[in-house]
Amino acid sequence: MNRIKSIMRARSMLLGLIILALICVAALSANLIYPADPFDIVARANLWPGSPGYPLGTDMLGRDMTSGMLHAARISLIVGVGAAGLSVALGTLIGVVSGYFGGWVDDCLMRLTELFQTMPSFLFAILLVVILQPSIGSIVFAIGITSWPQISRLVRAEAMRVRQQDFVSAALTMGIQHPAIIWRHILPNSLAPVIVAASILIAQAILTEASLSFLGLGDPSVISWGSMVGAGRSSLRTAWYMTAVPGAAIFLAVMGFMYLGNGLNDLLNPRTEVR
Amino acid sequence: MPALAKYMLRRLAQLLPVALIIVLCSYMLLRMAPGDMVDVMAGESGSATPEYMAQLREQFDLNAPGYVLFGRYLNNLAHLDLGYSFRNNMQVAELIAQRVPATLTLMLVAVVIAAVLGISLGAVSARYRGRWLDEVISTLSTIGFATPVFWVGLLLIVVFSINLRWLPSAGMQTIGGVDGFWPSLLDRLRYMALPALSLSFFYLSIYVRMTRSAMLEVYGLDYVRTARAKGISELCIAVRHVLRNALLPLVTITGLQLGSLMGGSIVVETVFSWPGLGRLAFDAVFQRDINLLLGIFLCSSFLVILMNLLVDLLYAMLDPRIEIRS
Numbered sequence: 001m002n003r004i005k006s007i008m009r010a011r012s013m014l015l016g017l018i019i020l021a022l023i024c025v026a027a028l029s030a031n032l033i034y035p036a037d038p039f040d041i042v043a044r045a046n047l048w049p050g051s052p053g054y055p056l057g058t059d060m061l062g063r064d065m066t067s068g069m070l071h072a073a074r075i076s077l078i079v080g081v082g083a084a085g086l087s088v089a090l091g092t093l094i095g096v097v098s099g100y101f102g103g104w105v106d107d108c109l110m111r112l113t114e115l116f117q118t119m120p121s122f123l124f125a126i127l128l129v130v131i132l133q134p135s136i137g138s139i140v141f142a143i144g145i146t147s148w149p150q151i152s153r154l155v156r157a158e159a160m161r162v163r164q165q166d167f168v169s170a171a172l173t174m175g176i177q178h179p180a181i182i183w184r185h186i187l188p189n190s191l192a193p194v195i196v197a198a199s200i201l202i203a204q205a206i207l208t209e210a211s212l213s214f215l216g217l218g219d220p221s222v223i224s225w226g227s228m229v230g231a232g233r234s235s236l237r238t239a240w241y242m243t244a245v246p247g248a249a250i251f252l253a254v255m256g257f258m259y260l261g262n263g264l265n266d267l268l269n270p271r272t273e274v275r
Numbered sequence: 276m277p278a279l280a281k282y283m284l285r286r287l288a289q290l291l292p293v294a295l296i297i298v299l300c301s302y303m304l305l306r307m308a309p310g311d312m313v314d315v316m317a318g319e320s321g322s323a324t325p326e327y328m329a330q331l332r333e334q335f336d337l338n339a340p341g342y343v344l345f346g347r348y349l350n351n352l353a354h355l356d357l358g359y360s361f362r363n364n365m366q367v368a369e370l371i372a373q374r375v376p377a378t379l380t381l382m383l384v385a386v387v388i389a390a391v392l393g394i395s396l397g398a399v400s401a402r403y404r405g406r407w408l409d410e411v412i413s414t415l416s417t418i419g420f421a422t423p424v425f426w427v428g429l430l431l432i433v434v435f436s437i438n439l440r441w442l443p444s445a446g447m448q449t450i451g452g453v454d455g456f457w458p459s460l461l462d463r464l465r466y467m468a469l470p471a472l473s474l475s476f477f478y479l480s481i482y483v484r485m486t487r488s489a490m491l492e493v494y495g496l497d498y499v500r501t502a503r504a505k506g507i508s509e510l511c512i513a514v515r516h517v518l519r520n521a522l523l524p525l526v527t528i529t530g531l532q533l534g535s536l537m538g539g540s541i542v543v544e545t546v547f548s549w550p551g552l553g554r555l556a557f558d559a560v561f562q563r564d565i566n567l568l569l570g571i572f573l574c575s576s577f578l579v580i581l582m583n584l585l586v587d588l589l590y591a592m593l594d595p596r597i598e599i600r601s
Contacts, residue, residue: 122538
């Protein structure tokens with residue numbers, strides 16, 4: 001029974017890795033297969049998928065959907081990884097400081113975390129992107145700055161646990177400075193759950209980016225899956241493939257990172273499934 | 276109940292700083308935004324000389340130091356004055372007040388759908404843990420988690436509005452309304468169906484996961500074994516002994532998810548032209564109406580804070596172990 005389970009789990013991780021590898025290949029090959037600008041009008045408009053030369057058809061302006069899909073993969077990956085990286089950095093910093101020092105520092109930082117958890121973060125992200133002008137940088141910033149609380153809570157709990165260990169007391173008695181203790185002892189021992197959370201965060205960041213660009217707040221100079229769905233929406237009645245195809249890609253990318261996260265979770269925290 | 280009142284007061288006191296920081300955030304965003312009130316007015320009027328703009332700035336005293344401006348901003352907020360939307364020719368507060376009920380209804384219905392369906396599915400999943408039914412439900416919940424909300428909405432429109440022609444795809448009711456109480460209610464329900472379903476989709480999977488893991492935790496407790504030993508039926512154990520005790524964390528989750536529910540509502544309202552706050556926010560984004568957007572941000576933050584307060588209250592009432600001390 002256990003063996004079947006571990007095979008099942010390995011399978012879901014494998015599935016995730018395969019999906020992600022495919023998306024990476026798509027992103028990397030975009031410029032090789034379709035060196036032209038994906039915004040170029042290349043054929044008759046509204047060609048359905050399967051048309052000769054245009055496997056995914058063309059949109060309502062006659063732009064090649066396949067080229068757009070491949071180029072957009074890069075944006076989703078860049079934004080997803082970038083935003084998750086930013087929020088992991090922020091969340092780890094805040095979590096480790098508040099878990100290690102405790103006391104009023106912890107109180108203040110936890111209030112800040114609660115604040116970011118209570119407020120409607122998507123609306124905040126929209127505001128930031130509108131005010132900073134839509135660009136990849138501002139989108140990464142807006143998503144990163146609104147999604148760190150989950151990480152900081154995780155890291156805080158871990159840091160509080162590690163803080164109690166004897167080797168930390170030993171380091172303190174040896175007169176080692178706090179920053180060095182945090183860097184050498186606390187951080188390396190608190191990062192395991194972060195790796196899992198980061199994978200889920202990338203998935204969420206891809207979803208948020210898609211929603212932003214669906215609302216017309218994507219970087220106007222690059223094509224993204226969300227903006228393709230947003231554009232295809234007007235032709236929903238006659239050509240639903242324009243929304244279905246890029247939406248399916250978002251779905252697949254998110255599934256890939258979720259499966260990866262689940263697989264990593266089972267690898268890194270085997271305890272959770274013992275019961 | 277004086278104890279309850281005191282408890283609520285204490286929670287309010289804790290939430291007050293949060294509200295203040297949100298106000299500060301929104302003020303800073305306002306200052307960060309390119310252009311000020313005078314720029315907007317000049318833009319709307321179509322022509323304005325630099326001298327006239329400088330005169331206007333003097334007139335509105337916009338050159339005052341930052342803390343004076345912030346004080347004025349706070350004062351305005353205290354009078355429920357969120358500024359003026361030049362695009363809509365209306366007070367921002369008034370615009371928002373018109374839209375709040377639609378959004379609240381949508382969110383409430385979506386949460387109820389998600390909670391009822393999600394808790395049932397999660398309970399079934401926990402009961403048949405490790406079997407194929409559990410696998411199917413878990414996979415479905417992963418799918419629900421990974422599907423973009425707007426995409427679900429659009430696909431539902433394609434299937435139910437365009438192909439099957441069962442349900443309307445935009446708006447809140449038939450234009451002009453329907454006569455009679457029941458026909459009108461039915462009409463509203465028909466318009467509500469697709470938006471509420473798409474909004475609940477994502478939260479459904481959260482509820483499934485949370486119910487499943489909370490119930491599995493309770494299943495491991497001693498009193499469940501005792502109940503089994505007494506010969507109580509599995510269904511009765513699942514519903515009365517396990518589910519009941521697993522429900523409490525779900526109340527907390529509901530509170531924590533309210534902020535993101537508001538975000539989902541923006542997207543869903545845009546897809547279905549639902550006349551709520553989210554649709555208003557989308558229009559404000561489109562017109563780059565920062566004043567309106569900030570007003571919506573403030574209002575929805577306060578709404579979320581208030582709803583969190585209600586959730587706390589509910590929690591305290593549901594769990595007799597939590598003492599409402601003064």
